[in-house]
């Protein structure tokens with residue numbers, strides 16, 4: 072995904088996943104920036120759709136690739152608990168939007 076939130080609410084603002092924006096809105100503070108188990112800094116946000124934690128990938132990489140967000144699939148200290156049900160619920164809503172209800176004659 073291309074956007075993240077810092078507040079777990081459907082109506083909260085969403086921000087583009089780029090380093091300048093991340094720094095501005097999180098000030099690189101916990102829980103959005105924290106060391107992972109391997110002792111390296113990782114950056115996190117909240118999925119704008121299902122409000123689960125996401126990891127922000129490539130925020131400071133110099134590969135020239137666009138940074139993006141990826142569901143963590145697990146709990147991250149200080150962020151909303153990972154909730155697979157919420158994610159599935161969101162996928163269901165999307166599917167329903169894309170597929171018109173079946174007409175029954």
Ligand SMILES: [Zn+2]
Nearest residue numbers: 118120121122
């Ligand atoms: Zn999500």
